[in-house]
Amino acid sequence: MSKRNYLVGIDVGTAEVRVGLGEPRPDGTVNIIGLGLSPSEGVRKGVIVDLDKTVDAIATAVEEAERMAGLKIDSAYVGLKGLNIELINNRGVVAVSSEDREIREEDIERVMQAARVVALTMDREIVDVIPREFIVDGFDGIRDPLGMLGVRLEVDALVVTSLITSLHNLLRCVNKAGINIRGLILQALANSEISLSPDEKDLGVFLVDIGAGTTEVSLFQHGKLQKMVVVPLGGDHITSDLAAGLRINHFKAEELKRLHGSALLTNRESEPKIEIKTVGSNELRLVSERELTGFIEPRVQEILQITREEMVKLGWPYLPPAGVVLRGGVSAMKGIVEVARLYFESNQVRLANFDVIGVQNPIYSTVIGLLYYAQCNQPRMFGAQKGKTARRQGPGLWQRLKDWMTDLVE
Numbered sequence: 001m002s003k004r005n006y007l008v009g010i011d012v013g014t015a016e017v018r019v020g021l022g023e024p025r026p027d028g029t030v031n032i033i034g035l036g037l038s039p040s041e042g043v044r045k046g047v048i049v050d051l052d053k054t055v056d057a058i059a060t061a062v063e064e065a066e067r068m069a070g071l072k073i074d075s076a077y078v079g080l081k082g083l084n085i086e087l088i089n090n091r092g093v094v095a096v097s098s099e100d101r102e103i104r105e106e107d108i109e110r111v112m113q114a115a116r117v118v119a120l121t122m123d124r125e126i127v128d129v130i131p132r133e134f135i136v137d138g139f140d141g142i143r144d145p146l147g148m149l150g151v152r153l154e155v156d157a158l159v160v161t162s163l164i165t166s167l168h169n170l171l172r173c174v175n176k177a178g179i180n181i182r183g184l185i186l187q188a189l190a191n192s193e194i195s196l197s198p199d200e201k202d203l204g205v206f207l208v209d210i211g212a213g214t215t216e217v218s219l220f221q222h223g224k225l226q227k228m229v230v231v232p233l234g235g236d237h238i239t240s241d242l243a244a245g246l247r248i249n250h251f252k253a254e255e256l257k258r259l260h261g262s263a264l265l266t267n268r269e270s271e272p273k274i275e276i277k278t279v280g281s282n283e284l285r286l287v288s289e290r291e292l293t294g295f296i297e298p299r300v301q302e303i304l305q306i307t308r309e310e311m312v313k314l315g316w317p318y319l320p321p322a323g324v325v326l327r328g329g330v331s332a333m334k335g336i337v338e339v340a341r342l343y344f345e346s347n348q349v350r351l352a353n354f355d356v357i358g359v360q361n362p363i364y365s366t367v368i369g370l371l372y373y374a375q376c377n378q379p380r381m382f383g384a385q386k387g388k389t390a391r392r393q394g395p396g397l398w399q400r401l402k403d404w405m406t407d408l409v410e
């Protein structure tokens with residue numbers, strides 16, 4: 001696999017593990033040549049609760065993608081989403097070191113290092129530091145200051161932190177499935193590559209990813225991720241409500257939800273023609289779509305209500321100019337956009353596009369987003385991270401992960 005520069009992404013979701021394998025194209029897109037999927041029984045609310053089941057799910061999805069592409073996968077980018085991830089805005093400032101005042105790679109490394117200085121509790125670790133913009137002698141909005149002249153170099157950065165235990169469990173599972181980790185990518189960033197237009201990201205938009213166990217609310221403005229919050233609610237809760245309400249098993253509830261569920265209770269009467277068999281009884285009963293929706297709608301409303309409250313807490317009592325883009329499995333539910341428009345008191349709500357050549361199923365949109373993000377940001381992401389932590393603060397996360405993975409293999 002190493003002969004050509006293939007990219008691999010892994011999304012360990014609450015519902016499924018997905019793997020994508022692609023070949024970067026010169027125009028910045030990725031030619032998808034392998035996809036794999038496996039039910040993810042070891043994950044609850046985005047957090048790994050059973051290592052063995054998760055390792056199996058990853059290995060199965062990886063094998064499927066390998067078979068499709070006819071290649072062996074040895075390393076991958078892994079998506080990060082979950083209650084354990086937090087973002088901190090921070091700034092770093094340094095004086096440009098060279099006599100001729102030209103900004104060199106080492107100045108950029110030093111300023112990124114300065115941005116890492118944040119107060120963290122013992123149970124958290126910095127996963128990544130993402131530069132939003134560089135500022136040279138007070139002039140802001142600079143994407144890459146390398147080679148510019150200046151005296152004072154600043155960076156406005158997003159520091160991504162995670163609870164150490166859940167992060168290590170994720171890395172351990174990927175590693176035990178035989179995959180080396182090339183990097184960790186925030187899923188919000190990966191999803192934005194596929195789901196949002198540059199104009200939306202510029203104007204200001206909320207990307208709301210309603211998955212099986214979690215709902216992630218991320219705000220993009222001025223072309224960058226600004227804020228993010230994750231709520232432990234998703235499609236699994238809708239399924240559980242339906243299962244409890246109709247006294248049917250989880251599997252049947254999931255099937256009914258996907259086939260007949262709707263987020264919007266209309267006044268229209270519907271015929272009771274869906275057959276169900278309640279738990280502990282062999283008798284068939286008929287229910288109507290309206291009856292199903294009666295169990296689904298309150299939970300959808302709760303998810304949207306809490307999402308709205310989180311947006312207000314993030315400082316947005318009104319929606320940003322480009323409104324809200326809904327994505328994730330639950331966004332496939334009938335009527336969700338209409339209900340969301342009511343809750344967000346705006347017509348500026350749409351479903352995420354999924355327009356990737358050769359892939360029909362939006363279930364893979366996060367892994368494909370990981371590949372696109374890696375393709376655009378690969379060199380800086382990892383080039384800047386290595387060495388510096390080891391040099392300045394003793395072994396950092398990456399060094400310790402490497403050591404720890406080596407221990408695992410030995």
Ligand SMILES: Nc1ncnc2c1ncn2[C@@H]1O[C@H](COP(=O)(O)OP(=O)(O)OP(=O)(O)O)[C@@H](O)[C@H]1O
Nearest residue numbers: 013014015016211212213214235236328329330332
């Ligand atoms: N057509 C549909 N109607 C309603 N719900 C659906 C539909 N298709 C999928 N879902 C729900 O979407 C959820 C899965 O979404 P997704 O694949 O985005 O989750 P995930 O990435 O595995 O989880 P998470 O991001 O929370 O870790 C499940 O709860 C599933 O029932």
Ligand SMILES: [Mg+2]
Nearest residue numbers: 013014211366
């Ligand atoms: Mg997801």
